[in-house]
Amino acid sequence: MKVALDAMGGDYAPDVTVAGAIDATKEFDLEVILVGNETLISNALKDKKGVTSKLSIVHSSEVVDMTEKASVAIRKKKDSSIRKAIELVKKGEADAVVSAGHSGVMMATSLFILGKLPNVDRPAIATIMPCLTGSFLLIDAGANVDCQPIHLLQFGYMGDAYYRAIFKKDKPRIALLSIGEEDTKGNELTRDAFKFMKDANYNFIGNIEGKDMFTGVADVIVCDGFIGNIALKVSEGLAETILKMLKMEITNIATGKLGYLMIKPAIRNFKKRTDYAEYGGAPLLGINGTSIVSHGRSSAKAIKNAIWVASEMAKKGVHNSIAESLKAI
Amino acid sequence: MKVALDAMGGDYAPDVTVAGAIDATKEFDLEVILVGNETLISNALKDKKGVTSKLSIVHSSEVVDMTEKASVAIRKKKDSSIRKAIELVKKGEADAVVSAGHSGVMMATSLFILGKLPNVDRPAIATIMPCLTGSFLLIDAGANVDCQPIHLLQFGYMGDAYYRAIFKKDKPRIALLSIGEEDTKGNELTRDAFKFMKDANYNFIGNIEGKDMFTGVADVIVCDGFIGNIALKVSEGLAETILKMLKMEITNIATGKLGYLMIKPAIRNFKKRTDYAEYGGAPLLGINGTSIVSHGRSSAKAIKNAIWVASEMAKKGVHNSIAESLKAI
Numbered sequence A, B: 001m002k003v004a005l006d007a008m009g010g011d012y013a014p015d016v017t018v019a020g021a022i023d024a025t026k027e028f029d030l031e032v033i034l035v036g037n038e039t040l041i042s043n044a045l046k047d048k049k050g051v052t053s054k055l056s057i058v059h060s061s062e063v064v065d066m067t068e069k070a071s072v073a074i075r076k077k078k079d080s081s082i083r084k085a086i087e088l089v090k091k092g093e094a095d096a097v098v099s100a101g102h103s104g105v106m107m108a109t110s111l112f113i114l115g116k117l118p119n120v121d122r123p124a125i126a127t128i129m130p131c132l133t134g135s136f137l138l139i140d141a142g143a144n145v146d147c148q149p150i151h152l153l154q155f156g157y158m159g160d161a162y163y164r165a166i167f168k169k170d171k172p173r174i175a176l177l178s179i180g181e182e183d184t185k186g187n188e189l190t191r192d193a194f195k196f197m198k199d200a201n202y203n204f205i206g207n208i209e210g211k212d213m214f215t216g217v218a219d220v221i222v223c224d225g226f227i228g229n230i231a232l233k234v235s236e237g238l239a240e241t242i243l244k245m246l247k248m249e250i251t252n253i254a255t256g257k258l259g260y261l262m263i264k265p266a267i268r269n270f271k272k273r274t275d276y277a278e279y280g281g282a283p284l285l286g287i288n289g290t291s292i293v294s295h296g297r298s299s300a301k302a303i304k305n306a307i308w309v310a311s312e313m314a315k316k317g318v319h320n321s322i323a324e325s326l327k328a329i
Helices: A015-027 A038-046 A070-076 A081-090 A103-114 A149-167 A188-197 A225-252 A256-273 A300-316 A318-326 B015-027 B038-046 B070-076 B081-090 B103-114 B149-167 B188-197 B225-252 B256-273 B300-316 B318-326
Strands: A002-006 A031-036 A055-059 A096-099 A124-131 A134-139 A174-178 A204-209 A220-222 A282-285 A290-293 B002-006 B031-036 B055-059 B096-099 B124-131 B134-139 B174-178 B204-209 B220-222 B282-285 B290-293
Touching: A002 A015, A002 A081, A002 A300, A015 A031, A015 A038, A015 A055, A015 A300, A031 A038, A031 A081, A038 A055, A055 A081, A070 A103, A081 A096, A081 A103, A081 A290, A096 A300, A103 A282, A103 A290, A124 A149, A124 A225, A134 A149, A134 A225, A149 A174, A149 A188, A149 A220, A149 A282, A149 A300, A149 A318, A174 A188, A174 A225, A188 A204, A225 A256, A225 B225, A225 B256, A256 B225, A256 B256, A282 A300, A282 A318, A290 A300, A300 A318, B002 B015, B002 B081, B002 B300, B015 B031, B015 B038, B015 B055, B015 B300, B031 B038, B031 B081, B038 B055, B055 B081, B070 B103, B081 B096, B081 B103, B081 B290, B096 B300, B103 B282, B103 B290, B124 B149, B124 B225, B134 B149, B134 B225, B149 B174, B149 B188, B149 B220, B149 B282, B149 B300, B149 B318, B174 B188, B174 B225, B188 B204, B225 B256, B282 B300, B282 B318, B290 B300, B300 B318
Parallel strands: A002 A031, A002 A096, A031 A055, A096 A290, A134 A220, A174 A204, A174 A220, B002 B031, B002 B096, B031 B055, B096 B290, B134 B220, B174 B204, B174 B220
Antiparallel strands: A124 A134, A124 A282, A282 A290, B124 B134, B124 B282, B282 B290
């Protein structure tokens, strides 16, 4: 498998993207095409070990800025590293694309260049989140802020196909995020989506409430992109706040300092267990091709894992499975 | 001030409700009317200290079950403790009402008996939540799952009046929960609500994202009831999960047991600081009267605080301030 990596995307590019690419080629059976400014990439490669022929460079002269509007970037930056990387997939020179750059531009350009899968109305962003028993997939995490019931039904199919391929689980439990377990609970959108989803050709387990998101009762949690983004961001913000508040309380008590030293490895383990870097990136599902957005703050490890997920998705043909299962609708 | 308390509401009623009522009459300058089964209430009062003439009983023969539908309860249980307590406010025999019982029935019955304030389209549930710098008010936390922009505008007015009265802050910062700070970010509902809110007669500070909810940037956070309920429940669930995961990690390391003992008081302080009991209950804003729903699992302390908040709201005439400020629309 060949993965095109936007080497210029992310807060620490190209140093960290190049490092992640090298690690991916060392650890996995895949190749990486580094797309971006050739001079900068060559410089980043220079002082690193493990550079083999599994890495190559494709030059692009432009970089999308994080503050740019997606519509403007598409129109004006035709030689951006994001676009060039996506075009490699379109031309069949790469099997998948990864970027830690502007997620809106990545989504819009993937859609523009690769198009949608047949029977998909709205591609969605899927995000892996940690929970008590491992992790779950949240779809849509922010691409579509105003959805129709049919879109949520389709998100279920997309999440199902992705989860089966990447987590190797036969019948992932698909749930609808709502405000009560009964099918009569929810807003107009979720109540109508429930009616579609209960007859879907996947393992729909019904509504779950926000409080159940992290208990591991569902593998794939479906919601519209506005709700998904709020749920995701509230979780990130709260997790940070709780750790800060705990630390404040701990330093406020006499035995706190010593106690903190003793539990510090546990906090490190907790952080590792809940680190987004473990999951690599968020696949854009419903696109006619394999496209993954990584966090802007991605570490080399996050980039490495995103490259691996991209390669697995392409190898297993997740986008073909999605197209296949959507034929049923 | 006289507060009517649904003595039969909540998981530990009437023992805990009665205890909370006694504590409230001891600590604050107010009277409590205990509404419910006279025999059970008298029994609960029997072995308790501090029973004075500031407490009285009004008998009711029925109790609303937690599984009942609001519409059915209103039609069939005309002598329920919730309804009788609300009727005391209607008749002018009490200044405010508190229940830790069925929140849906409490909302529906308050609306049915007391009615809406003039210029209020939809009464809403407001919830106090802890954050890094203290606490903030989330409105609507679940009463209205499908809202129009005008409703969010009104929620802002309601939250503003409540916050000024209870938290004694002159110009509380009112924010709209969305998925980006710019006014162009959000879904159709929030984008349109933003246009109204920016001209509102309160201190509107614009959109905030989910990640900022707990940093203390806003005093009042406005959203529709579906989003609010998801944000609230995700937060509750995540906080529980994080503490569980941390504890698991701590018991997994050699120095964990001892370290945990040393930081245990800090965890207790953290729990106290984030305990809903500190805030007492969630006011139903927009009702023509003072009505507060408490958590089903309310402790005596939570009931006591809810009684206090109810009495303060009535004393300051929060519902009149809401009506007054809504005239401007």
